[in-house]
Amino acid sequence: MVKPFVPQLVYVEPRALEYPLGRELITKFDNMGIEIRETTSHNQIRNLPGDNDFQKYRNAKSTLVVGVRKTLKFDTSKPSAEYAIPFATGCMGHCHYCYLQTTMGSKPYIRTYVNLDDIFEAANQYMKERAPEITRFEASCTSDIVGIDHLTHSLKRAIEFFGESELGRLRFVTKFAHVDHLLDAKHNGRTRFRFSMNDDYIIKNFEPGTSRQSERMEAARKVGEAGYPLGFIIAPIYLHEGWKEGYKVMFERLESVLSDSAKKDLTFELIQHRFTKPAKNVIEKNYPMTKLELDETKRKWKWGRYGIGKYVYTDQEQEDIKETLGGYINHYFPQSTIEYFT
Secondary structure, eight states, rough: OOOOOOOEEEEEEGGOOOOOOOHHHHHHHHHOOOOEOOOOOOOOOOOSHHHHHHHHHHTTTEEEEEEEOOOOOOEEETTEEEOOOOSEBBBBOOOOOOHHHHSTOOOSSEEEEEOOOHHHHHHHHHHHHHOOOEEESSSSBBBBTHHHHHHHHHHHHHHHHTTTOOSSEEEEEESOOGGGGGTTTOOTTOOOEEEEEHHHHHHHHHHTTTTOOHHHEEEEHHHHHHOOOOOEEEEEEOOOOHHHHHHHHHHHHHHHHHHHOOOTTTTEEEEOOOHHHHHHHHHHHTTTTTTOOOOOGGGGGEEOOGGOOEEOOOOOHHHHHHHHHHHHHHHTTTTTTTEEEE
């Protein structure tokens, strides 16, 4: 079992200490005996330990920066939500395929932001702009927020903030099973708690440093029993020898674990494996022994967001994925909704 994340090194922006959460976190880490360094900006972390890029990358993944979020203009987050809400950046997991490897580049350290009231106020403004429509906020576009929330409780505060909101809904997804502190949050059914789920082959080979399949399913059971609307992102859907059987077993296990009440309001999001040329270069540098298939000749090229092309499965393979996984979902979870396939 993957233990809850504990940083090996902490950086703090001086401004973060002007906020109660900043002071609370630094006191906590000091009492834990963790080395704390000062930095002028959460974007300017230098002198990370390590003799080479490989070591520095791994050390960065166990480094936490306590900072202030200055940019309060939220990015869009289609198709899962209207906006991305930024409570943290970065992830302690080592998923070989992750797009954060390219978007974060040389800054794979984890950042948590302590000016939560500013972020909530910005969210309020976005909700007012779209009123009377409901506005959905995605909290896990650039991080696995659950992975650090046992330390910060920022997500728990956000769940309770949106629990009191008439026009806002919160969504996030995690690969971690450390959810117990979130079970008693006053969510009022306004947070969609999602788990990233995959077949055993993919979790074992491409998702080191994350909770195992059985652990995620047990966590999902707890979350469903706590009354949260529940969801699963099946991603990346990855074709390998025996993939159809692997996903069938996954859905069978999931069906046997969840309560009947949790199955009534259940969503699935299906995302096929894709990669870009820059991502391939970074992945092969960070994980030189990876078994991940990154052969452009076997893929279809497709325009992506911001004009960057990506390699996806062929049209025929995509149809096979949709038919196979859609069939499993309709069989095992007939009351559920498939929100999208991409």
